[in-house]
Amino acid sequence: MAVSRPRQTTSSHSLTFADLGVPDALTRVLAATGVERPFPIQAATLPDALAGRDVLGRGRTGSGKTYAFALAVLTRLAATATPRRAGRPRALILAPTRELATQIDSVMAPLAQALSLRTMTVFGGVAARPQIAGLRAGVDVLVACPGRLADHVDAGHAHLDAVEITVLDEADHMADLGFLPTVRRLLERTPRGGQRLLFSATLDAGVDVLVRRFLTDPVVHSVDSTLSPVAAMTHHVLHVHADDRFAVLVELTAAPGRTVVFTRTKRGAKTLTRRLVTAGVTAVELHGNLAQGARTRNLQAFSDGTAHTLVATDIAARGIHIDDVTLVVHADPPEEHKAYLHRSGRTARAGAAGTVVTLMTDRQVPEVRELTRKAGITATTTRLRPGDALLRELAPGERTLVPQPVPPAARPRHEAQTAHDGRSRRGGKPAPTTSTRSAPTRSGAAAFSARARPAARRGGR
Template identity: 55%
Template sequence: MVAALAAQGIDSPFPIQIDTLPDTLGGRDVLGRGKTGSGKTLAFSIPMVARLGGKLAGGNRRPGRPLALILAPTRELATQITVALTPLAEVYGLKSTTIFGGVSQQRQVAALKAGVDIVVACPGRLEDLMKQGFVNLDSVEISILDEADHMADLGFLPVVTRIMDKTPQNGQRMLFSATLDNGVDKLVRRYLHNEVLHSVDEANSPVAAMTHHVFEVDGTETKRILIEKLASGSGRRILFMRTKHHAKKLARQLTDSGIPAVDLHGNLSQVQRDRNLAAFSAGDVKVLVATDVAARGVHVDDIELVIHVDPPAEHKAYLHRSGRTARAGAAGDVVTLVLPDQRKDTALLLRKAAISVQPQQVTAASAAVTALVGDVAAYVKPLPRVETPVRGQSQGGRSQGANAQRKRANRDGSTGGGGRDGQRSDAARSGRPARAAGEAGSGRPARQGGSGRSGGSGQGGAAQSGGGKLQVGGLVRMSQAGGARRGGR
């Protein structure tokens, strides 16, 4: 395992690993408290794998009965944990799988049926699979709760309690958290026995290598230009927004300005989230625009700048967002952009976070901004944006659903003149082909390709001209005359 770590460039432990490993390797219950980026993932992965690789393995692996369970609050964190522990587990021939919602459960069920030693899971989907009988926790030797405070913030504690109640009482338990508030202390009292507390950093302790900046701007246009300037550097940077819609919108605006950016938020499918995060991790894209879903669980090296485009609502979110930079001993900068009406709330937030910083009145041309940007990345010409097809449409632009086919048949005159939505033509009812457009019945020629009301016209799926509505990806957008506006928000 030491060789596997060395192959990743990891040759010395972090303080939380130094403190906890003697107890965790000895099988004791451990409560580890340390802020994000302190090395908690390896602090529990190393002893878990080392112990399971020995006598705890207990013979052949059994379908649906894992030996170790790691609970995490978000899909991104669960995925990151799996990536970190997999090289270590492979040394001992241990198999792991990741379980979370937002994707089909088919692959997860197949992995459980084949037999796995370690399950890394988000609580909701795991409980679903337990209820369906695909996983049983009665063989779990080691249980780990990671980011327990964030699970509490998300309202997962009742589910976590039901899950932990299904694990053996005599198993080893480890709980890692930045804080012990919001019910985390109840988990500690209920599930940890004779635990050892290791607290490396206080919840609000600042990172020495992290430099904080507060940039005050006089209005939204100045802020927009400043955001583009700060995003234009050649290094990795994360821009945090409060809402999903604004994260998506800003990522598109930056890309259209020649600064490739991807978004990360709860409205994306898991495939989209994985694809965007992979592009950012690989360095193909240097700018990630995210909501607080990325404040924990996104462990990407060498993020040189975190920008709070929208100041967060509370100080814990500020600390976790900021913790994406200055990780593993590296240096990093954190910028908070503040409009005039946000100054009072931002000052209060920073006091609660124990961050002392003098605000600066800036524009995109200010020396402090230029120094943070550093080398400017080359302009990247944006690719033509492919319009997302309307749900229910084929690529030809015509909905193939039974309801739409019936409406088209009625509209083309096959009902003998009515054509109302509430009437079914003989052709639609019997399954026979509808009569050709313009045949006797309506007394007038059929419309060419439909109006676009039932999912697009026959002419490439253009929306109804004159300001009709086009349904795209769950958002209703007004189309311009002659078709949908390309690249609309």
């Protein structure tokens, strides 16, 4: 299908949400949360989305895509005022991870309430029965991960023939995770004449397949905001000896402020979290081997400040938004440049400043140089040892270390289950969660080696 030419984005500084056609009931809710002026991606896409056009929106992570589609969906649903029907949502938002689905719903829920609209989430890793009850009660906006929604559709608990608007968020990530067959199957059950909005950080081949198959003459808005994370963050590569990696990481994470540390594997995240907690850093983990209850508790602990450090696999690169993350550390350099940008986008969101640090050993030099080149960033490379003054510049403030025993963990999910949209119904034990397995005595390099075997596509993140 034909794709309209990209439109030039006008400055959003002089615009208000009311100027773009957002109703007063929603602008009041936005103002109450401190959101008063649209970001470029919102200013660009809202007029076309509110007019009922299919929209293809590209913006870097943290550019404000959630409000861009949330405001359009809710405004259009309120205008049509179609009554809710059991098992037949009026709008469908597909997201690749549970964390992202939850956060989309948390953004939409207060806005929807102002318009007397109802939202709910559907994803794996939790019991299906409450979801079935919610669907039967009727819902206006369903925010779902593809796998669990497909289960409900197949079982007859959900029907997509009344969907007026469909949104695909992080479409490129869904393609990367192998969800496209399920996504296509779900979209084919929505009405052909319905409006479709697709938002993505990149427009790769997998995304292009969805665009050509399901979007009708879409308007393309490609917005690389001047407030984007890449423009607002500083990048550093710390060239360290392998035996110094953990000590350097402790110095960075013991500083005040929120830090996200990325590893390549689930086992690496689990082991590193345990070692940091034992060293006195308040840290929690986030990866696919945790049951959903444990993942939720750990994110809450990181969000409310109980834990200052989140150790995560790439599941968190797209799936979470926590305000005021000041530092991102690539303990394991990612395998490709897109992952570097998405991981790094956990800081410097919405124009705030942030720092990104990559730890690099001698044998990783060629890999990291190629990574930064493809990512299009200029990083300052410094060879250093623990105690170097630069560490306090990168993570300023008084270091606090309170060594403590590792708390009991929730039972890990089975390795074979998908890390992003699994169907496990197991809960977890209370508390921010880390592993209870004994960790062998090993160096920091061995504990979270970048040479660890890459995780499996579906179940290893």
